[in-house]
Amino acid sequence: MKIYNTLTKKKEDFIPIEENKVKMYACGPTVYNYFHIGNARPFVFFDVVRNYFEYMGYQVTYAQNITDIDDKIINKAIEDNSSFKEIAKKYIKAFQDDTQKLGIRNPDFQPKASEVIGEIIKLIKELEKKGFAYEVEGDVYFSVESFKQYGKLSGKKIDDQKAGARIEANINKKHPADFTLWKKAKPGEPTWNSPWGKGRPGWHSECVVLSQKYLQSESFDIHGGGVDLVFPHHENENAQAEALSNKPLANYWMHNGFINIEGEKMSKSLNNFFTARDILKEYNAEAIRFFFLSKHYRSPIDFNREIMQESDTAVKNFYSVLKSIKYKAIDLKQDYSPELIKKKAEFIKAMDDDFNTAKALSVMFDLVRIIKSSKDDELFSQEAGNLLVELGGVLGFFQDIENILTNDLGDLSEKLLSILIDIRNDAKKNKNWILSDKIRDDLLKEGIQLLDTKDGTKWEKK
RNA sequence: GGCGACAUCGCCAAGUGGUAAGGCAGAGGUCUGCAAAAUCUCCACCCCCAGUUCGAAUCUGGGUGUCGCCUCCA
Numbered sequence A: 001m002k003i004y005n006t007l008t009k010k011k012e013d014f015i016p017i018e019e020n021k022v023k024m025y026a027c028g029p030t031v032y033n034y035f036h037i038g039n040a041r042p043f044v045f046f047d048v049v050r051n052y053f054e055y056m057g058y059q060v061t062y063a064q065n066i067t068d069i070d071d072k073i074i075n076k077a078i079e080d081n082s083s084f085k086e087i088a089k090k091y092i093k094a095f096q097d098d099t100q101k102l103g104i105r106n107p108d109f110q111p112k113a114s115e116v117i118g119e120i121i122k123l124i125k126e127l128e129k130k131g132f133a134y135e136v137e138g139d140v141y142f143s144v145e146s147f148k149q150y151g152k153l154s155g156k157k158i159d160d161q162k163a164g165a166r167i168e169a170n171i172n173k174k175h176p177a178d179f180t181l182w183k184k185a186k187p188g189e190p191t192w193n194s195p196w197g198k199g200r201p202g203w204h205s206e207c208v209v210l211s212q213k214y215l216q217s218e219s220f221d222i223h224g225g226g227v228d229l230v231f232p233h234h235e236n237e238n239a240q241a242e243a244l245s246n247k248p249l250a251n252y253w254m255h256n257g258f259i260n261i262e263g264e265k266m267s268k269s270l271n272n273f274f275t276a277r278d279i280l281k282e283y284n285a286e287a288i289r290f291f292f293l294s295k296h297y298r299s300p301i302d303f304n305r306e307i308m309q310e311s312d313t314a315v316k317n318f319y320s321v322l323k324s325i326k327y328k329a330i331d332l333k334q335d336y337s338p339e340l341i342k343k344k345a346e347f348i349k350a351m352d353d354d355f356n357t358a359k360a361l362s363v364m365f366d367l368v369r370i371i372k373s374s375k376d377d378e379l380f381s382q383e384a385g386n387l388l389v390e391l392g393g394v395l396g397f398f399q400d401i402e403n404i405l406t407n408d409l410g411d412l413s414e415k416l417l418s419i420l421i422d423i424r425n426d427a428k429k430n431k432n433w434i435l436s437d438k439i440r441d442d443l444l445k446e447g448i449q450l451l452d453t454k455d456g457t458k459w460e461k462k
Numbered sequence B: 001g002g003c004g005a006c007a008u009c010g011c012c013a014a015g016u017g018g019u020a021a022g023g024c025a026g027a028g029g030u031c032u033g034c035a036a037a038a039u040c041u042c043c044a045c046c047c048c049c050a051g052u053u054c055g056a057a058u059c060u061g062g063g064u065g066u067c068g069c070c071u072c073c074a
Helices: A037-055 A071-079 A084-101 A113-129 A203-214 A227-245 A276-282 A285-293 A305-324 A338-352 A357-372 A378-394 A401-405 A414-429 A433-445
Strands: A002-005 A010-013 A021-026 A059-064 A133-136 A139-142 A179-184 A199-201 A220-226 A250-256 A259-261 A301-303 A448-453 A456-461
Touching (some): A021 A203, A037 A250, A037 A276, A037 A378, A071 A084, A113 A139, A113 A179, A113 A203, A113 A227, A139 A227, A179 A203, A179 A227, A203 A227, A285 A305, A285 A357, A301 A305, A338 A357, A338 A378
Parallel strands (some): A021 A059, A220 A250, A259 A301
Antiparallel strands (some): A002 A010, A179 A199
């Protein structure tokens, strides 16, 4: 398996630290708002990464933090005339609801920054003791000059940056690029006691502490997040960890590309934000998933109505072909037929190549075509259906398969439905098109689609 | 200014030296009272120029264009 590693800027063979085990960590949300479609991309993508490792027989431990101490949360609390804690609580709940609706499995660990303040203080003390950090009037900074490998992840050289590039002017800092580890308390802010007085941790320490704690090691396999986190967040995380352990925090650093909205960068000033919550009202979760996976994770991707519509149609096609063969999960006594083994191998090859999900999806469409062209061979088409569901499952599709494949009518009676179909057929014989169309249209409104086929009128749930 | 990514059909997208997958949309046929669904068929020399090579979308150089990071924004 090959993974593009931001640290080396190359695709590399994936070699886990412990055989057959993967320890991965992805940066989670800052809980000050409903998360948007751009935030959703890494959540979905790393969910797929985890699935795929499991599919390939790895034992995966996946941890993700929740940032519940942050300026943005404090500001939001002031804005809403609410408390810091209430805001965090509200949006943690929203985060969990929305990821669940998106069909994203919960990580094995999902700790909050506020749970490990003591450990963060310990980390900062250690950095200070070893000369990587210094205190100025209650603030503690990491000294980038003390860690000679600073910049190794992002490829930035600290002295190279243009003087004009905006770097916070702060006379207390020894070097303009030094970043905050501990912030002195300001009035009205949540604070904790520390050796440097009351204050709160900066953003970059929590991920170091949480990842090492929950993955139970100084250095783990995969660290992921959006490209924007490469610098400064991940650079700074790594600097803290590696300064102390002489090992990179993670061996492989994976970063997903951004999402644009109709060709433009998502931004507050353009007011082109879409929350996952809002999009879920219009499109189903698997259409959103298809949209993310239809392009390689490192590429930028454009969000627009047309694409979402296409994604929606594409996913429906997966289901409709399964419906057409009345798919039922079968227990395979032996391995797949040679033609299907080949398709499975293609899928694995695509995913092994740095998670080429777009290519993997095309294998699913191949299977759709195979199923369509082999409907006469019931056993084989069911077998192909099995593989489609198996591979789709790795990508996180078919979560709703039971519900969609059954023709449960709920409060509509099946008998009444067949009576209506009879009446409509009589009307058709008498060329009473007004009545027959009314029945067809009204049923469609109830989610029942009539299909006039050669073998008579059939129906299916939409 | 520094660092980096990308440019393939109307849209999305695979392809990494051997003569352009797939999806959506579209066109036409079958089926139908009409429609939907289904089904069959059709639909690209790969941003430009030069080079390497028997052979390049794929490699090299140069253009042009788009985008990202350098701001605690995934």
